[in-house]
Amino acid sequence: MTTNTTPADLARVAARPKIHFAPQRNWMNDPNGLIFHDGVYHLFFQHNPEGTAWGNMSWGHATSTDLIDWTEHAVALRYDSDAQIFSGSIVSDDTNTSGLGTDGRGPLVALYTAASEGGQAQAVAWSDDGGTTWTKYGVVLDRGTSDFRDPKVFRYENHWVMVTVEAADRQIHLYRSDDLLRWEHLSAFGPQGPTEGIWECPDLFPIGDDWVMALSVNPGHPAGGSGMLYFVGHFDGTSFAAQRWDWLDHGPDYYAGVTFSGLDERVMIGWLNNWIYAHDLPDAPWQGSMALPRALTLRDGRLIQTPAIVPTEASRQVARDVALGAEEWVLPADALQTAVRLQMTIASTAATVALTLESVEEDQAAPSVHLTYSEGELLLERASDAFIDNELFPVTASVLVPEEHRDALDLDIWIDAGSVEIFAAAGSLTLSVLTLADYRRRRLAICARGGEALMTEVRVTELRSSAHDQSENRD
Ligand code: FRU
Numbered sequence: 001m002t003t004n005t006t007p008a009d010l011a012r013v014a015a016r017p018k019i020h021f022a023p024q025r026n027w028m029n030d031p032n033g034l035i036f037h038d039g040v041y042h043l044f045f046q047h048n049p050e051g052t053a054w055g056n057m058s059w060g061h062a063t064s065t066d067l068i069d070w071t072e073h074a075v076a077l078r079y080d081s082d083a084q085i086f087s088g089s090i091v092s093d094d095t096n097t098s099g100l101g102t103d104g105r106g107p108l109v110a111l112y113t114a115a116s117e118g119g120q121a122q123a124v125a126w127s128d129d130g131g132t133t134w135t136k137y138g139v140v141l142d143r144g145t146s147d148f149r150d151p152k153v154f155r156y157e158n159h160w161v162m163v164t165v166e167a168a169d170r171q172i173h174l175y176r177s178d179d180l181l182r183w184e185h186l187s188a189f190g191p192q193g194p195t196e197g198i199w200e201c202p203d204l205f206p207i208g209d210d211w212v213m214a215l216s217v218n219p220g221h222p223a224g225g226s227g228m229l230y231f232v233g234h235f236d237g238t239s240f241a242a243q244r245w246d247w248l249d250h251g252p253d254y255y256a257g258v259t260f261s262g263l264d265e266r267v268m269i270g271w272l273n274n275w276i277y278a279h280d281l282p283d284a285p286w287q288g289s290m291a292l293p294r295a296l297t298l299r300d301g302r303l304i305q306t307p308a309i310v311p312t313e314a315s316r317q318v319a320r321d322v323a324l325g326a327e328e329w330v331l332p333a334d335a336l337q338t339a340v341r342l343q344m345t346i347a348s349t350a351a352t353v354a355l356t357l358e359s360v361e362e363d364q365a366a367p368s369v370h371l372t373y374s375e376g377e378l379l380l381e382r383a384s385d386a387f388i389d390n391e392l393f394p395v396t397a398s399v400l401v402p403e404e405h406r407d408a409l410d411l412d413i414w415i416d417a418g419s420v421e422i423f424a425a426a427g428s429l430t431l432s433v434l435t436l437a438d439y440r441r442r443r444l445a446i447c448a449r450g451g452e453a454l455m456t457e458v459r460v461t462e463l464r465s466s467a468h469d470q471s472e473n474r475d
Pocket of ligand 1: 149150200201
């Protein structure tokens, strides 16, 4: 903390998340090298080990057995005088195709971007001890360009496939390899879809018979600044062809999401932030948190996202068949003493239903979040003038609810200190938003305007997990 600590800075320290991963100290951006290996989830992440601003990029490391409680470990891959370590992925090379494993045992192999003044190229490191310590092997793929990054590798039939991106060209390149070290160009995909922004962090994966290409765009998201989109299409082993695309999350704060290697189901973790103001957030010893892990499926060509964590705490019903009118229904204050999951269904209505999460202490001036449901449209607004000196921080984001969910809209809202994530319409819509406020000083109220609406059931789960605060081995 500097001597110029503001009330916003103090509120931000209090707003350390309970159920979202954040490093103990210093800057974090993208999730990297997500892998489920020997019963443990590994989350590596873009990290500055020496400061609260972006720089000295290295891979931090945390592990979990339930995707809720995280233990942070020593920095896994550290920048050196040759290069910073940008984003990438990890695979388990079980049959030691790379030959890097000791005594023929299969190592974990990381593919990351070595970024230097001279350019960006894909490099390899390997680990013989399940991901704790890493040895750098060196660059394996160099196009001699300056914005070539973010390799994501997966096993396809009996070889490896990598997707990686020429960010400024908005073009994804696909490569194949037998040994993770020598790569042969297969094809390119893009530019396609929205026309603004650079492309970053591609991820290509199958769901059933379809293939999904997820990627991050900066700027150009409808909520302002950076965000994610996905294409649904077909991969024939050589190239990817898209049939349709959509925004992956409709809120302002979801970026650089990638899926785990080593799992049969698809689980994605994204960075809960937006490049447009990430550097302007109030001061805290830690900067940046991850969004909740999400399970991904497809329904009618549309990505369905549901929380991939199962709280151990029981949920309780706090209201049933509430006729909403102009008078506010207020969530019992004790439910907001920790992180909370709020599940509700809003039944057929000609009215506008408005949900407000706001600070109860005016001097804190923490950002308020308003979610409005009207005529089949969900509107998310974040208002704040005092917290951040960035005109793009106040946000308005809207999305249409699919027809079949309009008469009974289900909302699954996860409120942590500092953020709100909304899963709506059986997972067909998500909205992620930073609030930066300490949840204990907030109030949540719902009302209907211009008519009545019915809230059929409200359930609350108080989420107390905070084991990731007990980190080990930090240097
Ligand atoms: C995305 C990104 C990546 C890059 C990393 C650098 O947020 O810009 O493209 O590898 O962050 O920290």
